Amino acid sequence: MSNQLTTNRRTFLKLSGTAGGGLILGFNLYGCATLPSDPLFTALEINAFILINGDGTAIIRAKNPDIGQGVKTSLPMILAEELDLPWEKVIVEQAELDSRMGSQFAGGSTGVKTNYDNLRKAGAAVRDVLVRAAANQWNVPITEIKTEDGFVISGRKKLHYGHLAEAAAQLEVNENPPLKDPQDFKIIGKSKSDVDLQKIVTGQPLFGLDQEIDGMVYATVLKPDVFGAKLRSFDATEALKIEGIIDVFEIEGMDNPTRMVDGVAIVADKLWTAFKAKKLVKANWSNPRGYIASNRQLMADFKKGINAKGEVLREDGNVDSEFRSNNNQIEATYDVPFVSHSQMEPMNFIADVRENEIDLTGPTQTPGSAAGLANMITGIPRENIKVKFTRIGGGFGRRLGNDYASEAVFISHKLKRPVKLVWNRENDFLGDYYRPAGCYHFKAAMEGSKLTALDVNICTTSRYLYRGSSPAHGTEAFPDQQPAGMVPNFRIAYTPLLTNIPVGALRTPGMNATTFAYQCFMDELAQNAGKDPIDFQLEMIGEEDRDMPYSDHGGPSYNTTRLRGVINRVRQESGWDQPAKDGVSRGFAGQMVFGTYVACVVDVRNANGKIKVDQVHIAADCGRVINPIGAEAQIQGGVTDAISAALYESLELDRGKPKAQNFDQYQKLRMKDSPDVHVHLTDSNEQPQGLGEPSYPILFPALVNAVSRSIGKRVRELPLKKHGLV
């Protein structure tokens, strides 16, 4: 991109200071009395995030990968706000991997919440040096200077940022610059279209799959159709006869299956040639010992798991004693399947491994870890590895792992030439790291409509155990998840299950399964007690303003007033207390998810036993909203994504092989079944939280509770397709 170039025509040093760190220039250019209206430089870097152009516009670097969650727009909005530069004067560029920017990744709905304070400071720091430069030049006190619309103003003196940038660049950056009063925000809280919008709708090459580098060849991979199988041997005789084929060779998996797995690389001058040749490669694989052959086998393993004595993660009061003395007991078991990420852009990566340098380009949620893997594979030092990350055609957690980037590095390293690796959709299903499957057993004791004891036993195919990290319950079972702390006698135990099925993070890891199970069981308890499901949960939450200790992501606590706030809001907006339309059944769920409070009401229709989702209301309190139009999109998207998973999605196995390896067999939600999603955002001044994930888990129980009411029978296993309901 042309505006990325530093083409200043004056001679000064290019700066490289961190936000809040020191900026030093050896000499001062300023002192001239008259100023050109547009100084002749572009992209003068003031700190790692902000580059000023001579015409008074600025380039703002978007630090994190954008997977569709909108951080390429929302994070620069925070910088522009404190820089006090009109959004129209901002040119957003994707940053590269750059240690000055702090951690650069897309995951856990953390982009806004963890960067908000730092980016405000980084933006304000640049505004602050511009103001001080003007103060020096005009010889007036800082207190008599203000900024407005990208100008620095004092009395009748007025200069745009381009005029002051060079002088500002020579000043030391203030680590604690004055911040705006949020009441004066002009950008934060105002809807801004996605910065790539025009490029997207005109088909410009933004994505990893669209990138090319000089001299590159194409590669694809052959993968086993039983997960975790090892390559014994292969025969590429026929494939090598195809015109344009360059090489076929083994990819040796790494010890940790999340880093790179066994396969056969097929390299050609054209991608289509590589795809064709792949069909001619014959490979022998040895299946892993004890692999999961069928869904039935998996269910049997889960039943063993929840009956085993799991590790107790939390125990309040005395559950056993309450069960001995209280016979009003209810038990239920919920099951969730493995779910594919099926992000629209298939896996791809470009690697150019040279003698002692590597250039990587591609879609990754964790560019730093891609560089780390490239170092492990080649031995080339990290400081010689550059990573450019592209706009990403969907992440959903799949691209937190970089196994495909590893493959590109491995292939380029072996061939000693630049390679663009592309998977086809079948590779994607055979090479996915699925949402862990799990089983959730609940036993409750009730006194009237009061829950007096709850015993939770969870068994899942832990992604922590799969990748060899601990504790195994990490993101699989959440000891403080609601209603923990609201029930006098409470216990939760966890048993991990290790299988050959690759598992990884998928949108609200773990929480997307536990929320389904917990919030459906709460609905069962309410029904059993003859209570309205919302009243039941509100009574359990209580009327006090309490900060509930919460040791997982979204903690260290959550607030019951804010939780009640979203529940009451959705109750009102959905018309919960009015009779439902004819043929409509409603379901409710509400909870804190990753720091954001969400409550959801789903309306379903039942036509001859087939369920149609009619509409969804969702209230969310994520603290201060940075970009309302983007926030609404994230919430709608999470809900719509969850409807797809709830209706259709599960990994079905046949002798260990996935039955579905493409969208002809793996059904996704389409336009005709996609309902209206009404989003009700809380107007809040609280610290901003993330939104890429929280709406996803809450839809499952709200939908399934509506379905159970509609068909008059509890559904406790996803997806609904399994029950003939769609």
Add this chain to the structure above:
Amino acid sequence: MANFSIDVNGESRQVNVDPDTPMLWVLRDELNLKGTKFGCGIAQCGACTIHLNGEAVRSCSTPISAIGNASITTIEGLSENGSHPVQEAWMEEDVPQCGYCQAGQIMSASAMLSKIPNPTEADIHQNMSGNICRCGTYPRIKKAIMRAAEKGGNNE
């Protein structure tokens, strides 16, 4: 390998490829038109949708040998600078999230509107259900189509 002369976005283009090469790869890797996207390779997701004589077709499953004299329009050729009413409506509604499927969605929507200028919800469901959006932008896609229709979306 064989030589083909094809009409793409109003220009005659020459390529030398295997006759079974899908138009998707001809466009992307021979003509460097990257707007048309690869999603599934089996005409199930719609990311690769182009117009063939104005009809929406899946370029991943249309070999170049089947093109003949038909005129091809890709997202890059739909308008200059994104001024097609469907593209404008997409921007006004801020439809995309990741954006990967949107070229295909826009090509399907514009083909539909050229035949059905004032589509009903049922028309939209029928004509747009061949395109998967994994991010869940369907509610905004629907609004954008309605908006484009109001403005005369059959601007071809």
